[in-house]
Every structure is written in structure tokens, then in C-alpha cells.
Amino acid sequence: MEKLYEVFPCSETQKVLLATYTLKDEARRDQKVSEFQELKQGRMSVAEYEAKFTELARFAPHIVDTDYKKARKFEGGLDLEVFDRVGVQKLPTYVEVLDRSLMAEATLAAMKQGKAPATTTTEWRGKRSGFGFKKGRSFVSKKQNTRTSNSSSQSSGSIPVCSDCGKRHRGVCYRVSGACFRCGQPGHVVKDCPP
Incomplete structure (x- = not known):
């Protein structure tokens, strides 16, 4: 601070104001770092948590200086x-963790509303061969499976329309x-997707 005063001559009042401003700024930054270190999603949605996370991460770049640490x-x-x-997926990048978190939140919300989550790959393969796998039952006959697929196609109207792409x-x-x-x-498109 003293070196600043030597380079930029100023009155005693200006020195006090500059010192006060500098100390307040440092205290504010320290407060934001602490807030970031203790940040939890709590009652926020994943999107709200991500916005707060991004806002506070600016004050503590040393905590998230690699993509892995950020994730x-x-x-x-x-x-x-x-x-x-x-967490069990051990995803390596922040974007993947964010993406899967948003999907998990949507799945949990659908389950809480009593709606079945989207058909899994195992169920789809089972439907192609005439049998579907369901929790609590080993196999569902083709006739029962048709009823299930009809009810799931009726509930497709509850899938939200994306404001970005319209799908x-x-x-x-x-x-x-x-x-x-x-x-x-x-990092790639369907035609370049590794098997």
C-alpha cells in the first residue's frame, strides 16, 4: 500500500479511503471464498446451484483450477x-457431471410425480424380442408389454418441449x-460415435 502512495501522491484523506476500500474488497473476497467452499445445493434446483457455483467460483479459482477439481x-x-x-459414475469432466445431474434431477422429479422414467436400453431390447424386463418380475409377456408401451406413449405428452430446439x-x-x-x-457427433 505504501508503494502505491509513493507512485501516486495523495492526501491523507485519500489514503484512508483507499485503504478502507482495499480492506473491504479483500474481506468481501474472503467471504465469497468461504461461501464457495461451503456451497451446497440444498433446496436449489441443479440449474440454480450451477449458477451460484459459477458465480462464486470466480472468487476461488485455486479451488477449481482443473476441470477434474471443478467436477x-x-x-x-x-x-x-x-x-x-x-457420484457413482466418477465422471471426469464438469460438463458431464452437470449434464448427468440435470438428468438425475429430472428422473427423480418424474418418479416423485408417479411417472415411470424413460425406457432403458434393457427394456427396449426386451421389447424387440417380445419380452420386457420389469422390477419385481422376471418377464412380462408380449401382451402385457403392449399395454405398458401404450401407457408410456400416452405419457410422452408430459415430456417437456425444449425451449432451445423445439423437440x-x-x-x-x-x-x-x-x-x-x-x-x-x-466432442463428437453420432457418425463419429465410438461403439
Whole structure:
């Protein structure tokens, strides 16, 4: 501070004002770093948590100076139900953790409303061969499976229309994020998707 005063001559009043401003700014920055270190999703949605996370991360770049550290920090603050679905995957990048968190939140919301989550790959393969796998039952006959698929097609009207691309889907819009439509990973498109 003294060196500043030597380079930029100023009155005693100006020195006091500058010192006060500098100290307040440092205290504010320290407060934001602490707030970031203790940030948890709590009652926020994943999108709200992500916005707060991004805002506070500016004050503590040393905590999230690599994509891996950023992913782990974000993951660590997630709501327990969302974390249980995302944390086990050990996703390496922040974008993947965010994407899967949004999907997990949508799935949990659908389950709480009593709606069945989207058909899994195992169920789809089972439907092609005439049998579907369901929890609590080993097999469902083709006739029973038809009723299930009819009811799920009726509930497709409850899938929200994306404000970005105009299509019906849940979670992050792959068209906007630039992710592959097949696997959901960024950095390539369907035609280049590794098997």
C-alpha cells in the first residue's frame, strides 16, 4: 500500500479511503471464498446451484483450477439423492457431471410425480424380442408389454418441449451443448460415435 502512495501522491484523506476500500474488497473476497467452499445445493434446483457455483467460483479459482477439481467440487455439493445417481459414475469432466445431474434431477422429479422414467436400453431390447424386463418380475409377456408401451406413449405428452430446439426431451439439450445424440458425450457427433 505504501508503494502505491509513493507512485501516486495523495492526501491523507485519500489514503484512508483507499485503504478502507482495499480492506473491504479483500474481506468481501474472503467471504465469497468461504461461501464457495461451503456451497451446497440444498433446496436449489441443479440449474440454480450451477449458477451460484459459477458465480462464486470466480472468487476461488485455486479451488477449481482443473476441470477434474471443478467436477469433484460441484459433485460434492449436490443434493444426496442426485449425488447417489451421479457420484457413482466418477465422471471426469464438469460438463458431464452437470449434464448427468440435470438428468438425475429430472428422473427423480418424474418418479416423485408417479411417472415411470424413460425406457432403458434393457427394456427396449426386451421389447424387440417380445419380452420386457420389469422390477419385481422376471418377464412380462408380449401382451402385457403392449399395454405398458401404450401407457408410456400416452405419457410422452408430459415430456417437456425444449425451449432451445423445439423437440420433446428431458435434461440438457444436446443440440445446444454440442453433445453426441447417441451417447451424450461432448466432442463428437453420432457418425463419429465410438461403439
